[in-house]
Amino acid sequence: MVAITQSTPRAPRRRGRRGSHSGVPAGRGVFARLTPYLFLLVAVGLLLLLTYLPAANMLWYSLTDWDGLDLEKNFVGIDNYVQVFTNPQIFGVFGVSLYYFAGSFVQMAIALYFAALLSYRTRFSNFFRGVLFFPYLINGVAIGFVFLYLFQPGGTLDTVLAWVGLSDPPQWLGDPDIANYSLAATSVWRYTGLNFVLFLGAIQSIPGELYEAAEIDGANRWQQFWALTFPGIRRIIGLSFILAIAGSLSVFEIPFIMTGGANGTSTFVIQTLQTAFSFRQVGLASAMAIVLLAIVLVVTFIQRKIFPDEKVELS
């Protein structure tokens, strides 16, 4: 990913230089020099208009006491940020993210297991791949509703548990000690497919001859996994790790649909939403959003410092 972004800007610059030195008439030279920028204009313009302008706007809101409706926004400096960091009600909800973070390890383990398994020639492997990826294709809101019925007292889950003799199940969403596990499990169910596809793709990009050579050398499947597969997909695992952290900090859909953030399941994003729209404190909510962005950036930065993006040499 990094390699691509570094190499792209270099190419047009070189071409532009060649154009100006090749002795064509001056007018065309100017135009030729402008051409790449004209091509860029639309894309950059849209990017600025739709991504950076709203982000800059939010930064500005975060320095005001705007309530979302007032025609005038009063500048309050960093008051909102002070409140984000000093109000325990706001920062406390990050504890909930730990459930999802732990869940993401389970998710990666399951995904890696199945990816390693299904990368070999297995019977019905395409079918199983489809089955594993399928949940990721379902709309998150629909998943929320499906699991809401699953977790109801006397719902599907309780019925199935009763078949295997487990009567008297707990309240999956009503019990505050269990609710976050239930929600994290739903999240695992949903996102395992995405991790699985990432891992599977990476595993399949490892040249087959390596495995042949390993087999000739007498390595068993387990040794092949640790010596070939795992190092081969280490970058993808690192990427999944960043996504897991960012994802668990900004969990939203599943708890919002299933509990609305009640019963101790509120996440930072749900709280931001409530601050902005239930309590009309758009300024404070913008500050919360910026703080979340900063935290994700810092975590990513630390992760890249600790696990630098080494080039993986397999051959």
Add this chain to the structure above:
Amino acid sequence: MSRRTAFGLVAGAATAAILLTSCASGGGTDSSSNSIDGDVTGEVTFVTWRTDLIQDGTFDEYAAAFHEKYPDATVKFEGITDYEGELKTRLSTTNYGDVLGLPNSVQPDQFADFFEPLGQTDDLADTYRFLSAKSYEGVQYGLALGGNANGLVYNTQVFADAGVTEVPATEDAFLDALAAIKANTDAIPLYTNYKDGWPLSQWSGNIGAITGDADAQNAMTGNDAPWTEGTDIYAIDSLIYDAVHDGYTEEDPLTTNWEQSKVDFATGKIGVMALGSWAISQMQGAATDNGVDPSVVGYMTFPATTSDGTQYAVVGGDYNLAINKHSKVKAAAKAWIDFLLEDSGFTATQGMVSALLADPLPDNLAGLTDNGVELLELNPAPSGEESLFGNIADTAQIDIWGNIYRQKLVDIARGAADGDKDSYFAELNSRWADARAQQG
């Protein structure tokens, strides 16, 4: 070539600028003839939250009757399901219809930024009910389409099966009735609708009914500890706490379902729900659909009696109709509002209290008045403090008119969160006091 490109860009930008400014001025209120007293002509866009009435054709009938009365004017409808949420962002544009329901998130001191004044509140007071909520500094910005009484719906059959013969008039009698329902029937005595959340906010409509004080809500802005015995909000939240704590509510509140609760109520699986009187017709509908006699739906006020032995029920306006101040057809918009209030028969068919003082009360409130319950309309906030209540509540992050703090109350009462009634009320009081200090 490049010069031509540059010229094209400038020309394009200029065109865009002209278009933008013309849009802006087109939406402005420059024309002096465009007032609510002018000629009734043009097409009125009515942005409405009643999507059901668009679908079943009720509004089309109104539109036809309106066009008959004012041949130069027509109405078209725009229904929005997530009305509050969507309107809140649309208000930052000028395009929010000509007539609309005034969103509750707009604070009184912001009315003039968005809506056309409809007249002096004092002048309108002889004709209309429910003016106080949308009045600011003596000027009226919205007229209620209709009003509701606040209280609780109860299933008369469940009450009879449980052996409760009298509608409870005190908190203790109410808790006893819930206990009897729990002991003698299979019904859930009190259904909170915790998961959907908004039904929990319905309890707040009873502020004022307990003490019979029309200034009960205004008094909270001057009180550092509103959750103290003797206030309305204390009585309401305390009753919820006790009912949940004693196990009279649904077993797993996280899986409640509003649509299902209507059926469960009608078929006798639920005893009581706290809802405004607007819910009566929906409950009766659910009863009819499930083959139950709609007379099982009873309505009572909050179970409290003032020291002089009177029971009160608070009546308040539903959504208020307001006119977009950027509208180009203000006269026709005002005519449409008048038509809806006076000629359409809307409130009568909906079982709501008419906004016109001259109209009689709807039949479904007969049960209240038969029991000697007095109807009470809350007083407006004193001049200059119209937005204070909302501002304090928002700063304290206590959504009196929402569900978040009350869900926490239910959680504590059922043992799912730390604390007890006293500790939570103490916390609410200190947050309220802090917010009061910040809001001056």
